[in-house]
Amino acid sequence: MSTLDDRSVHPSVTTGPISGSRRVYREAGDLRIPERRVLLSNGEHLDLYDTSGPYTDPDAAIDVHSGLPRLREPWALEPVGGAVTQLAYAKAGVITDEMRFCAAREGTTPEFVRDEVARGRAVIPVNRRHPECEPAVIGKNFLVKVNANIGNSAVSSSIEAEVDKMVWATRWGADTVMDLSTGKRIHETREWILRNSPVPVGTVPIYQALEKVGGDPAALSWEVYRDTVLEQCEQGVDYMTVHAGVLLRYVPLTARRVTGIVSRGGSIMAAWCLAHHRESFLYTRFDELCDILRAYDVTFSLGDGLRPGSIADANDEAQFAELRTLGELTHRARAKDVQVMVEGPGHVPLHKVAENVRLEEELCGEAPFYTLGPLATDIAPGYDHITSAIGAAQIGWLGTAMLCYVTPKEHLGLPDRDDVKTGVITYKIAAHAADLAKGHPRAQERDDALSRARFDFRWQDQFNLALDPDTARSFHDETLPAEPAKTAHFCSMCGPKFCSMKITQDVRRYAEEHGLSSAEAIEAGMAAKAEEFGEAGGRVYLPVVR
């Protein structure tokens, strides 16, 4: 029987619209582009990029045992030059439905998406075997994306919990999820996630390969690894982290580091290289690996196995030696029409962030950079979603295409459902801050809509336009729970007499009532109006003291 028929597994996922909004579909030719429409009390609405899949569509019938609709099945094209990758089509000048879908989501042209993919400056991770996926384009000239890591470990979690986390993460805006399971039932957990995921799913195949050999890195072999990759390609994994840049000669460069090797995959391959004193099979068999990924259009995420795990180790010889090798591999994969992303640090102080982006773009031909944070300091375990969001906003602004979230549990334990939401919201903040700083044409629309609602005291609109309406509303309710407070022209922060926005509105209303529409007119008119204004008993302020 297929995995999803297993009735002993009972995933329960969150469905229904996010407060104050609903999923709508915009027609783009024969494509239906999903968006989240926030309805405002003034009759206006704002449509947002939506990653939540059918789960937030009140009209969708959700059954995790049958999985999501196979959206992309009809989109499949004949191979070009024997390849079925988005990169091959892009190079051949073919605009795929995936490119049209992504262009419509991003508010740009399909030709621009095709050109960015053809240059290797953007990727669309879509395994042919994952037709449930709503395609997203990842590249520096598009909206900064956010990945959420999920997956169990030997000491924690279950299939149900991971499927729930996947739906929960995409609900709050995760553009992709990575299943990093290392515990029991890895294959089944991944199957449940893939069949129910509306976003691209990434993995690190070496984890499952290591499980297959009993957890001893020295027992790994190319054959075990290859078969694991094939198994995951067949299942529909959209992108795979491959630590092919951890070369034997680089391992000694980590000997005097403060925190050595902190990448799981990196340390596993370093151990293998040292045990056999041979070059990594991920490197020596890289061309064969390209051929496998090419057949499914699985995207490489070239892992930075030697990324720094502390401020002290940032931008050191080991890290940049590996990056040079990742650059070499990027060009080899592209030559075979395989899409490539390159992973980045880690722990990096703010003044060393720019060098990471500059080198990656130079060595890897601007392949989409996909970074973990970076954490801007080591001293705040328990708050590393924040220390890393500081670095993530910075590196996103400088050109990083996708940010891998960090949760409050980083360095301490496995994230639970609440940690996943906190991590995703925190990274949506960092990604949006980067989009604003990069001057993305539509990024500021949401800021402006929310700020206008704030200034107009349209509290419900302010909540509903927020990244997390539920939390914003509950914080407001803690001090002013009564319904009238939702229209009050003040909050508990300053109280009625001290609300600056209230006073400003009174000032502005006075000006407008007296036809002082422009700044110049106000200046010119104030002298004349001042006396009358005084006689009116400072009526401007009456509402303040009412």
Next chain:
Amino acid sequence: MSTLDDRSVHPSVTTGPISGSRRVYREAGDLRIPERRVLLSNGEHLDLYDTSGPYTDPDAAIDVHSGLPRLREPWALEPVGGAVTQLAYAKAGVITDEMRFCAAREGTTPEFVRDEVARGRAVIPVNRRHPECEPAVIGKNFLVKVNANIGNSAVSSSIEAEVDKMVWATRWGADTVMDLSTGKRIHETREWILRNSPVPVGTVPIYQALEKVGGDPAALSWEVYRDTVLEQCEQGVDYMTVHAGVLLRYVPLTARRVTGIVSRGGSIMAAWCLAHHRESFLYTRFDELCDILRAYDVTFSLGDGLRPGSIADANDEAQFAELRTLGELTHRARAKDVQVMVEGPGHVPLHKVAENVRLEEELCGEAPFYTLGPLATDIAPGYDHITSAIGAAQIGWLGTAMLCYVTPKEHLGLPDRDDVKTGVITYKIAAHAADLAKGHPRAQERDDALSRARFDFRWQDQFNLALDPDTARSFHDETLPAEPAKTAHFCSMCGPKFCSMKITQDVRRYAEEHGLSSAEAIEAGMAAKAEEFGEAGGRVYLPVVR
């Protein structure tokens, strides 16, 4: 009777050391410099800058009804040139005990502190009437400082709650606190805070002045304001926010903003100017104000009453017009030997942050910049401690001397005790990230100590070196509560088989056991050792699979 004798007020504050550390005093000549000593399980210790006052000293007798010891009473000096300000002494070449105290805390020389103060590039806010205060120096060439806002509003809080918040905020690292009370018993609340505060206390006198005239801005007058300032100077307020840059002609510049005027003080003065169609008395009476502050050595914090309240309004004409006036006032105050800080935004996208610092330094002669965030986006109410920490780390790196914290309740309500802690910890992260990026000589010591503890699996040391040991420990305990887990060479995040640090340690130990101490030696030796290593059955990995 004095306010503190009022037995109907029962403040209860948090006392006792922070987990894993204790307050120690380092002798610096005849001065005792407070530090927080973190004791490590390997016999080492790390001494940290400490803002918590006697409350974390197990030997200190704390009685909020009598207040803290009057540390600085014996330090008072004769006036120079009729002035008793740190700036006057610095200009005269006099090194005060306050300067020596700050130098010892910062790990620099008293002469350097004196020189920075004399240039106006640093301030030491210490009202002669606040002898309980442990002096701190605020300037771009010292550790980035953090301010925590407390204070009640008409609809929330009490004296007890605010005193508790003050002690709580300094416990977690607040370098100064501002009492922004606008509700009942403003004078009494401030007295309780001042007599029990180990850090400089700031206020915005216009708030109390407005209360005195029944909350009607138009009813304000210079006389009411002056008397309020005198009352607060007498009490011992160390620095005061004065919105003297909000000029009548600037008000119209805000007419077409998305969020108008969002500063309480700024909107109050704008309303006054418009009501009377006269120039702000804060500006016309500025010289008299300087004479009052000079007599007590109260530091100006020139408020940015026209700061942007949204991304859309950042760096606009109104904001920078006011900044030019603040520059003029800075030089006028300095000429009268009054210390000056200048306040900054607000809401600013990352790419517009640098311009704020550049202009402030140019127009205000490098007066310490004191910014609120800035928030890097408007779309995350409920998470604005994070959106603002992103901007705060950036602006701190670029030279901002003090960061005013933002709590999760920003825009939604008055922060409670938990919000205060979250805000302070979040801002300590931003300030420390800035110190690292600025290359502060000692900033990285703590990162390195914590990272070494992490790599050595000294969990308790990692927790105790964290900004918030309690939260780090509790997160770890959620999944691995048992005591052995505190020494385990893995955590629930990856489990035993996948712990990269564990594998790295095994690799490193193998190398060391074979005398391969340096990277070169490891490289050279590995070939020779590889076979033996293989015969040993990959013993390097035995610990992994045990």
